[in-house]
Amino acid sequence: MRTPFVVGNWKLNKTVADALSLVTELKNQLGAVKGVQVGVAPVATAIHAVAKRLEGTSIATCGQNCHWEASGAWTGELSPQLLADAGASWVIVGHSERRQFFGDTSESVGKKAAAVIAAGLGAIVCVGESLAERDGGRTLEVVDSQLAGGLASIDASSAAKLVVAYEPVWAIGTGRTATPAQAQEVHAHIRKHLADRLGAACADSIRIQYGGSVKASNAEALMSEKEIDGAHVGDASLEAVDFIALVKAARPS
Ligand code: 13P
Numbered sequence: 001m002r003t004p005f006v007v008g009n010w011k012l013n014k015t016v017a018d019a020l021s022l023v024t025e026l027k028n029q030l031g032a033v034k035g036v037q038v039g040v041a042p043v044a045t046a047i048h049a050v051a052k053r054l055e056g057t058s059i060a061t062c063g064q065n066c067h068w069e070a071s072g073a074w075t076g077e078l079s080p081q082l083l084a085d086a087g088a089s090w091v092i093v094g095h096s097e098r099r100q101f102f103g104d105t106s107e108s109v110g111k112k113a114a115a116v117i118a119a120g121l122g123a124i125v126c127v128g129e130s131l132a133e134r135d136g137g138r139t140l141e142v143v144d145s146q147l148a149g150g151l152a153s154i155d156a157s158s159a160a161k162l163v164v165a166y167e168p169v170w171a172i173g174t175g176r177t178a179t180p181a182q183a184q185e186v187h188a189h190i191r192k193h194l195a196d197r198l199g200a201a202c203a204d205s206i207r208i209q210y211g212g213s214v215k216a217s218n219a220e221a222l223m224s225e226k227e228i229d230g231a232h233v234g235d236a237s238l239e240a241v242d243f244i245a246l247v248k249a250a251r252p253s
Pocket of ligand 1: 009095167171172173174175211212213214232233234235236
């Protein structure tokens with residue numbers, strides 16, 4: 001049995017004060033939630049304060065991105081080691097907004113994922129096709145190629161520190177969610193890709209999150225699909241009431 005993992009990706013939102021006020025509500029309402037793992041990914045400037053506020057709870061603090069080097073002449077970058085020092089335990093890599101606007105490639109995502117895991121953190125590797133790729137019938141091919149690059153350095157021994165997030169680009173921030181059946185089809189394909197690379201038992205243990213306009217009203221239907229093991233949430237993670245309802249809806253029944 002895989003424990004579902006629901007992560008709120010706050011993207012470029014919230015001051016430290018706003019982040020603390022949201023996370024305090026999450027701590028009060030979800031700090032002892034059972035059957036589901038919860039994480040939040042604040043902007044980098046709020047990670048330390050959020051992680052401190054969440055100490056003693058099971059809610060994880062996550063970075064939204066990182067560099068693959070530990071230190072050195074890399075102006076503006078953050079390493080997995082520094083994210084860990086600030087209190088993060090997971091790092092998202094390869095989010096489609098990074099790929100689209102900041103030049104992340106499957107190769108650089110692979111280097112980042114390897115660096116995250118080598119630093120002792122968990123890596124959430126995001127994959128997903130654009131609308132043109134879906135309409136062109138290329139979804140599975142695109143996802144395979146992103147996985148091949150993104151997981152290039154992952155082996156069965158690091159799989160416990162790996163989560164894959166399937167986030168179709170056309171469903172992110174658009175209000176247009178993949179249907180549970182559409183998501184399940186791609187998740188099953190990802191599971192097979194993982195099994196071919198890492199072996200069936202290892203693949204079975206890896207959580208595959210779905211992301212793209214997930215909210216409380218559609219979370220239960222998505223999570224009830226066999227291969228969907230949690231959610232990667234943008235907009236609906238910015239208000240406590242929405243995110244708490246979503247996490248509760250994502251618990252296995
Ligand atoms: P939305 O939930 O706003 O569609 O964003 C999804 C996402 O990109 C999570 O990382």
